[in-house]
Amino acid sequence: MINWNGTIVSEDANILAQNRAFLFGDAVFETVKVINRKILFLEDHYFRLMSSMRVLRMEIPMNFTMEYLEEQILSLVTKNKELDSSRARITVYRNDGGYYLPQNNTVSFLIHSIALENKLYSIEKTNYEVDLYKDFYITKQLLSSIKTTNKIINITGSIFANENGLDNCLLLNDSKNVVEVLQGNIFMLLGNKLITPPVSEGCLNGIMRKQILSLAKKIENLEVVEEIISPFDLQKADELFITNVIKGVQPITQYRKKIFTNLLSVQLIEKLNEMINTI
Structure with missing residues (x-):
């Protein structure tokens, strides 16, 4: 129905x-x-x-x-x-x-x-591999930040990921910077600095993105910023993870030959579930 x-x-x-x-x-x-x-x-x-x-x-x-x-x-x-x-x-x-x-x-x-099977958030896949999708690019404009039904880039990117045995793809904007993934926002941990692209770069103004930014700012000794992420930064990152309302937080374990940890991702999932239990 x-x-x-x-x-x-x-x-x-x-x-x-x-x-x-x-x-x-x-x-x-x-x-x-x-x-x-x-x-x-x-x-x-x-x-x-x-x-x-x-x-x-x-x-x-x-x-x-x-x-x-x-x-x-x-x-x-x-x-x-x-x-x-x-x-x-x-x-x-x-x-x-x-x-x-x-x-x-x-x-x-x-x-x-x-x-859905589960009420609370958890890590659904322990191995999660991504790569760049470069056939088409997201434009840096207001329309890119809202959820319209024009999702051809996400559809063709999903087909590309499936054909290449990937779990997801990183999407680039017209300046060739990383802005999001096929089904959510992207976060990168570099040392004690957690970075996500600003909405002005063309990424979705995600609801879970907002929650994670708020929760991460409460973690001691963690700097949280909205900054441009270059594809070259990915190889230097300690951790990458995806956020959306349905999955919560999904750690990325591999980008090309780079393997990532998931310690912050697990911590954020715990804090997210604690917050949900109080709603």
Whole structure:
């Protein structure tokens, strides 16, 4: 079942014929994790969604409050019996009409969900190898920092990773700097300095990125900064890890011939789970 504009309908409901998200990628989305009927980091997701809609000049309905969207997501996971732990995605798209120029800026939304096995975060893969993806580049602009449905670079990069036996790929911007991975943000530990690229470099303004920055700044003797990461820096790093809301923190164990530790990653996962238990 899915939630379409507040109504629970079957997944085969025909909503694609004139759908601008399908035809033009005219949509934004948020993926959330639900644990015990609570949406993790709900406020951060809500305000990023509202900001993304404004960037795309979508008309925000008066009833699109945080409480309304929370109710819509939870009604679906309840119907699907996925209350313990689930992944839900809300896609907001501009309504039918027009070609590149829309006939109006009103919106509809679609929510779907799937059950997850674990409530708390853990390291899912002990061996995790990545490499650079250089076929296409991310541009340093505001659109790159929000979650639109235009994800062709992530799709072609995922195919490249699969064809080459990789677990993920590092994405570069048009200045050839490392900005993120296929499914999240990137962090690099160099000595006692934890680095992640600034949003101005073109990376996603990630929700888990924000949580990890906050948690890391509380660790003694650890300097936390937002700085440019060059591909040459990767070989000097002590640790690399990926962040997103569904996986939490995923350590990278290998980049080419370089092997990395995961001590900080494990520490951050523990702190993340402690924070979740208090929500």
